[in-house]
Amino acid sequence: MKRTLLNIFYNAIYQIFLVLVPLVTVPYLSRNLGPSTYGIYSSVNNTIQFLMVFCSLSVSYIGMRTVSRIRAKSTKKELGKAFWGLWYFQALASLVMIIATTLVVYFAKIQYWNYILLMIPFMISAQLDIAWFFQGLQEFGKVVLRNTTVKLLSVGLIFMLVKEPTDLWKYMLIMSVSTLLGSLVFWVNIKDYVGKPTLHFYKLKESIIAIITLLIPQIATQVYTSLDKPILGWYQNSTQVSFYDNSQRISNMILGVITSITLVMMPKMAAEGKEAQKVILKKSLEVTVMLGCIFAVVVMINTKQFVPFFFGNKYIPMTNLMFWFTLTIIIIPLGGVFANQFALANQRDKEYALPVVIGAICELVLTFFLDRNYGATGALIAILIVELIVCILRVWIVRDDYSFTYIFKDIPKYGLIALICLIVGLFIPNLIPSVFFNMAVKSVLIMILYALLMILFKLDLNKDIAFMIKKMLKRA
Template sequence: MSIAKNYLYNVVYQVINLLIPLITVPYVARALGADGVGINAYTNSIMQYFILFGTIGISLYGNRAIAYVRDNKEALSRTFFGILILKFITTGLAYLVFLLFLNNWSNYQSIFLLQSIYILAATIDISWLYMGLEDFKKTVIRNLMVKIVGVACIFIFVHDYGDLWKYVLILALSQLLGNLSLWMYLPKTIQKVKITWNDIKGHFMPSISLFIPQIAIQIYVVMNKIMLGYLANTSEVGLFDSSEKIIKMTLAVVTAMGVVMLPRMANTFAKGEIEKVKNYLYQSFDFASYLSFPMMFGLAGIANEFAPWFFGPGFEKTALLIFSISPILVFIAWSNVLGQQYLMPVGKVKGYTVSVIVGAIINFILNIFLIQYYQSVGAAIATVGAELAVTLVQLYWVRKTIEYHKLFQSMWKYLLSGILMFVVLRLIGSLLGVGPLTTILQVISGILIYFILLFILKSQMNKKLFSLGLQKLRKIS
């Protein structure tokens, strides 16, 4: 399947995972309040650590490992079962550790128990198999059906703060059933093979090599909410989490390319086609910049008029948070290309690891100093600082193999178009005020302005994508 089709499928998959909760956010925010939303975010953040230590980088490693052997069905099947059994063992141990934790933790015990369903969901998750095979269609279709049912259940069963446990249960079960649905395709994908202990343990150390950077990533992705809950309160966690959902939904459109390109890069590198790998990198980086700049300026531009009507009373602060966090759209887009699409597939995991460890340290230090004074805004600033650090370290790490001018040659066009778009969005917002119609007008205006300016500036990426789109339309008609 082509990179473009896989990208579109993965965009759909990533956006579904974030869009489903986003669709319910205005309703859930009003039903559960900032405290209820915060309790869910706080307990889920802690649960992510058990999932992280249970999967020990297996899913990310599995994607790459499958890509290396996908042309040999016997090797593919042996690799799959070896990784799967290892994952069963490690997540089983993680669940036992969770039960010990629960026995010694007094707050939100029932909510934590429901959140533990996510560990079971992670155990049976085999999406890494299909991603390694560059077959994203299956994951999209099956998960879409399960998620739609989950949304319906939220509107039917969640009505007030007392229904918090139902909300947590519905989200967790949706994840579990979505992952379980992928198993129906296994008989056509792999074959039965005899597995030895060596086939299992051989995947442990490579997984650990990717586990270390994932620990660092979780520190500055999840630690924000845990530190907010500890140093501030769960309401601040709810505000930060709601803002982050908006950013992550937008970010999924950009980072979806990373999941698609990792197996393609790994397979190309395995064939020794180094120049082709670099060419993929330059194109991906340019595409990531092309998308991330308008998203950053767009979200920052509409935040003041969007947040109050979307989230409802008590969530007014989310406008400032969305504005503050928006720069990570560019930084993560760049680090996703440099890290997941280049450093990891070509075996330079050390560079990726160093970058995220630096980011985690900076995030932790900034959180300590900023949260106590600025609460959720402090966490937002710390997040931006961490992501900037990760990107700068990765740029330094590839300096000897990658030509910077090829990465940034079109950047000024995206930056200029984004800034001019932002100015127009703020003018529209100031004139029309808060409301859904204002947001709709801002979004439409922003899209038109950005693309028109890029046509005027003769952007090659803009021309290429529109030409491709016109070709597809002609074929359909």
């Protein structure tokens, strides 16, 4: 358990770092590039993110699960067979997609074709990305250190080279090449872990079935997490796309921190028995919902001041979008506990796939009616409905493997606490002239209120928090 907590700490620190980086770069970029130019980047980037699904083929999920199961009882030779045999699927699929994308984009000259070509290194990075191997070994420290170094390099280049809207191509090239470098560094000492390459596909038939089963939900997920921006761009201008994409940006940063728990706990869950899994599931769900609620409330009470302060006055029209999109900070991680952590760990791949496939179908139908008539607001309504449907299905579809009353015993209390804090927070006046310090003070006050209400409601998680604090104090 000590190693698991350490991995959660490493991953949480990295995710917080990923939050802090955009807090520095996004205000700079949103002002220098402007809403319209930023909208072009959003459309191109999310198109590439969709294509990258066909490069990785869900090998990251299968690989992490496979490595975590064989690391304790198998030899280096067996680990090597699993690694190379799984990576070949990823390498071959990526090669086909990179060549096909380059040829189609270049000869068909589709919209923003020149920018898409600048993002090809993103697809190469997906081919070389083997972070799943180290995550399966639960060596999250290596993943964090190497990615952090590359991220800092990209931030420095952004401030040096991106000065105006015409520098969009520089920004795209920096982002794509830095991501490629982040994937390359994992190969430096890979032979120390797996030895020389072995020419075979790992458990060919079984792996192909798993890849196809998990690829379907990956494609479906991208329909409403990446393709929603290009789809909105078909019906509206790039400014609407920029408002919609940026309204999600802060929430997505926070989601990265919260879902890092799921990323760490999945290999842990895969290695445990059924009874231990139930306890882990309950604690993980409570931590996830607790963090989701408090972060959501803090963002919502500060949105009106935060948007012009962070993005600039040109982005004020997206204030309501950002306020309501914050609800996903609670909805997405809650469903993710049952999908990414529980269903995948127990090889219930079909149960993992079905909710997101249904969600993708709903997204396509809803966007057709809402995006055309209501623009970014319509896209927001569509994504909230879809995420809620997916969350409910994820919880319901694996209900035979856990006790609902046991797992969800305290969850309604977190919802009530969050609602109380939100109402109080919205009525706190702006007492300090400085926008930044005003938001900071309000956030601290609401966090204190949240903690007091947790004590008042006598939540089970309080004991675990008290135990961890005592251990930390003893070590100090």
